[in-house]
Amino acid sequence: MSFDPVFTFGTVIAAALIGLGVSNAMDRSPPRLRMSVAMAELVALTPGSFEHSQPGEFLQKNHPVPAPKAQETIVTPLQIMKYQVTASDYDRCVSDGACKPAESTIVGNVPATGVSFLDAQDYANWLSAKTGETWRLPTDAEWAYAAGERFRADIEGGAGDPSDPARRWLTQYRNEAVLGRKPDPEPRSIGAFGANSKGVADIAGNVWEWTATCYVHATMSSDGSLIAGSIANCGVHVVEGFHRTYMSNFIRDGKSGGCAVGTPPDNLGFRLVHERGGFLQAALRRLGLT
């Protein structure tokens, strides 16, 4: 297995992944290298701080309250895939026997869809093993940072009225309905939804993305200033896209796996974060440059 890095400078780093395979021709010609194009372009985001609406469900004095906002800091440059993992990329993992075939049969340069959190994790593990690098799902905060102006968070119902829980349900339902988003199930070629101001493509298109963040039920302190306690359910993870939602780890089809009422994700896919540190060094090492 060879490794062929392609570097573009600036904010975009392109890394060729596992793409080189040796094909043994039937004739006696010497083995030649066949390159399957598998470019995972990365966007490197400079560190920064931002105010982030926290994922999960929050109670204060036993009643639901809007998600609190916390200052999140991305300490080191965040290298995140510019595009979602494609069906072709994912198929390589399937061919290697490391990933379960996706629910979706659409192939090619479209985002891999019909994949669960568990599938996404399998892919990240496989890719990490293949490349000797660390690839992982972004946290909810990292995803939000990369999503920039396209980040929406949960569709909120506002504060709960202790004497009338239905008001919050109706508000949330109407807030969602007024967005008027229509089902849009057919995955498009990568890049079809354009890049945001940070150069990250297809954020909040028609593929929702798995994150590494667990679903929590949190209790706020009585003055609402901090989270007094929370119970995480890591059988359910935060899913990000047009809006933020929460899905059981084994769900592959967001349309049916979603909320009882409201807008379900059209598709479930993912993109990965490249763990900073080992990548350049390892690439250079492979090339014998260090």
Place this chain on the structure above:
Amino acid sequence: MLTRREALLGSVLTVAAVAAVSSMPAMAAVNDVTGLPREKVTLVAPPFVHAHDQVAKGGPKIVEFTMKIEEKPLVIDADGTQLNAMTYNGSIPGPLMVVHEGDYLELTLINPDTNTLAHNIDFHAATGGLGGGALTLINPGEQVTLRFKATRSGTFVYHCAPGGAMIPWHVVSGMSGAVMVLPRDGLKDEKGKPVRYDRIYYIGESDFYIPRDEQGKFKKYDSAGDNYDDTVKVMRGLVPTHVVFNGKAGSLTGENAMKAKVGETVLIVHSQANRDTRPHLIGGHGDFVWEAGKFANPPAKDMETWFIRGGSAGAALYTFRQPGVYAYVNHNLIEAVELGATAHFTVDGSWDEDLMTQIEAPKAIAS
């Protein structure tokens, strides 16, 4: 998979919106129920039902129940086929809860951290909040308490409804049961005359959808989550692999057959949370049957087979008049015999020749 954490998620937290101050007066002010008497009931596993008064004594009260949700593998037929079951209180169906019209049913639902999934409960007997489903969603490691007023009498299904595709999957994994809200003055016949029962049995019918492997054998999965994809595919075909009473083919037969005596009146509550069914007591009848289960309606009389709509519970009252073994079946006989929906009653007493006599035993056809 499950982690529990007590964490501060950030040192600087600001609540986005101040709770909107309600300008409306509290319309439906919380009724002061603090003065009401409370009764704590310990639930028992079906087909049995906790002790209860058929005619209410005194005024409305708050009846407290506790159920623990258990995810665990259960064997559902004689071949050892395994369901990654999700259960209320460990049984399929969950226990029958009995209150009277005007009482408050107060349930504490516990989802132990040994479970892996979020659960809730939707009471068809309750009003608003998706039957309570919107107020009871709990992660493993959480518990919740809900109180609702039993405003109408009858037998009503409850089931898990944690959103989207989770709903049918949780239900066909075992998460349903029933509530019986009795009229305060008890059951009445079609003329308004009181009727009483000597025994009560609760039968919960389930349709299961177990995936098969390439050889056609039922597959076994380590956990509920593992079976989800395959199970949903079977579910979408709408053809159950098992239709059973109380969680398992044969669960109410043999040693576990229901018992009665000649002259005893038995109330049979039958629920099906997902799929239509048609109970029939072979060799008996339904003297008074509330097919739809709602006691404000006069019961139908002298029924041979009655129809329980999927998503409902019905009740049939019968006084046994003849001893023997009775089969109680879903009278789609394929479902009864091939898929498992058969239960038995053993009834002791004296045979009534007037009702039935074999005039002549089988013999060669007379020429």
